[in-house]
Amino acid sequence: MDIASVIVDVPAKQTDREFDYRIPEKWKQVIKPGMRVIVPFGPRMVQGFVTGLKSKSDFAKLRNIKEPMDLEPILNDELLKLGDWLTKEAMCFKISALQAMLPAAMKAKYEKVINIIEDKKEQLPPLIQKLFGKHDSLSWKDVIEGEHASLFQKEVQNGNLELMYYVKNRLNKKTVRIIKPLLSPEELKEMASTLSGNAKKQQELLQYFIEHPEPVSLKELLEMVNASSGTVKSLVSKGALVELDQEIYRDPYENRVFEKSNPFTLTDEQAAALKPIQEKIKHDEHEVFLLYGVTGSGKTEVYLQAIASVMDKGKEAIMLVPEISLTPQTVKRFKERFGEQVAVMHSGLSVGEKYDEWRKIHRKEVKVVVGARSAVFAPFENLGLVIIDEEHESSYKQEETPRYHARDVAIQRAKSYSCPVILGSATPTLESFARAKKNVYQLLTLSQRMNKNALPAVDIVDMREELRTGNRSMFSELLFTKLKDRLEKGQQAVLMLNKRGHSSFVMCRSCGLVINCPNCDISLTYHRFNDIMKCHYCGFEEGMPSDCPECASEHIRFFGTGTQKVEEELAKILPDARVIRMDVDTTNKKGSHERLLNAFGEGKADILLGTQMIAKGLDFPNITLVGVLSADTMLHLPDFRSSEKTFQLLTQVSGRAGRHQLPGEVVIQTYTPEHYSIELSAMQDYDFFFEREMYLRRQSHYPPYYYVVLITVSHEDLMKTVSVTDKITNYLSSRLNRDSIVLGPVASPISRINNRYRYQCLIKYKREPDLNQHLRTLLEHYQKETAQNHLQISIDLNPQIMM
């Protein structure tokens, strides 16, 4: 077995297969499947993943592996298999699938340098010698971008310079410098007596180690003795002390203390839900549970106790939470229950912190991981449970390749380990609920809030009516009255502005011109804090014009309601209210999200104003009012799930009110009060919504009745875009079953991004066993054009967003 099959880090159609390499004698016992290696590939060096070992290869002229990058496999057999599955499932390159399962820090960094070949320095032209200065190597990038690139190239050909390729880890393990004495206290004392009288600091240092012989970090030592590193160095050279680097973890929760919490007594409903889960855990059986529990029904406690059962068996658990609700509040609950056994993975961590959390899992130092989507790949080897909280959240689907859905990955892994999966939500996706009804998943229901309080009372306000009665503000009479009332009672309110698809655009009041991005077919968004207009798709920026570029009128201004504008209006109508605003602008700094929430929790504000990000996970006892300023902004998006999304969001945000002793109220403002998703969310009637929406989905051949694939074609040339999309549509229609539906070509909802036109083709089908093959054939056919990047074809199986 001295040959390794390797997947190389070259994401391209032609290299999307295994390449064989000979394992050098000295690493025969070392190199195993699942390790990263550095291999020669053509003229350069690349990173690769060993996927298998064999003793024979069809290829005659094998090259040697240059060196391993790991000491032990970083992907176990299960994850390697999962990689194969993911490759198929997401129709991506194998290498992309493997890399998606690992923290970004483990992706290779490449460096290309140009070196002087030994003894040849004199033969180089003086100009080149001068550019090298006293160095022996220069970065290739600097050389090729400099003015003398061809001169260098010539010398490479002459054999006086050589090109070298390096593959490195993106990141290293973090270390601290540790100082420890090499000698016994007695010997140190002796040395102290021989030191010259003016070496005062050295004396102090020795004295320190005579009293504390144990190792200490350099930083702490210098602070305690008030010495400089030079002093330490001289004692090191005298052989009294030694410096060494000790590997440490970057701990994002370093300075926080978590108080141990104990399991709560479950309500009857909770206990009834937990029991079947524990049965499956006990017997190591696979099952997917759908835990359907109204907001505030205590799903988290069920999760916590299920995890505890898994840990009692010595197994591990993965807890997935949507990115936006992965707040310190959430993390705290898990750390309080399971202490040091918990690793946390989310996008707020630095690359290094994520890497360290990953290593804690890999080394089996933790038993539980709480994290966002990618934590589903946590390298556990004895997985006992996967939980997906807020199962309906669309952020569980990765929108870049590999376009995987964490729910599918979780189920796949749970099958491998023969362990249960819990999908939890107050508003499950239609797909999941339909499966539960068909007993594909097992349905567990929590129908009551833990405090036995009723769900909050909801009022729907018709904003058209408000307008008719002369109220042109963004607050209805009712919402204003209730806000004032809470202010007087010293209770708290949450206001949500549903901004998606409705941001502030700039329009001329005289001629109606809306200012669009020059590169994309979408209006620019106005940003008040620096008075510029910005494109959210390509990053284009422009100053706000003082008059209309079309008709030169001065009446050009921004429209739409941003959170900033709401804040200003609040200050006018309720000048005494203390408001905390949470949106992308106020939460982009690290930790600001947490700081704002803490401030609100401590009662430092009366009103929390924000976008969708406040809809989830907030759990403060003093919130008795929730206001939704415009419920219907995303109802009219060109997406078959827009009703479902609206229903989910409204139900979730309503659930923020009255979770504890004080009863809650909700005011929903809308221009379409008669829409069923608004009406039914006000009645908190999921079951009826489900029936209604299912009926419509069946009518229009959408999930869960049909599967959907979205193909988006983009090209700089409009005609080319249309014609390729047309060919693709025709190709598929002619090959698919008669009851499958192929729609297109149609322009994408955003028909141009970054000067590339976008067209799409939508496939709806019930059963198409060969669809994957057809799609691969299509990609193959356009491979040349896509490789040159003129043409882009993206295939999204089960898309969550139809743009």
Add this chain to the structure above:
DNA sequence: AGCACGCCGACT
């Protein structure tokens, strides 16, 4: 993806 190889036009 890179990179070499190779085949044509416009220059010292």
Add this chain to the structure above:
DNA sequence: GTCGGCGTGCTC
């Protein structure tokens, strides 16, 4: 005659 444009094909 050579330099350099980028089309083509390969990487164990």
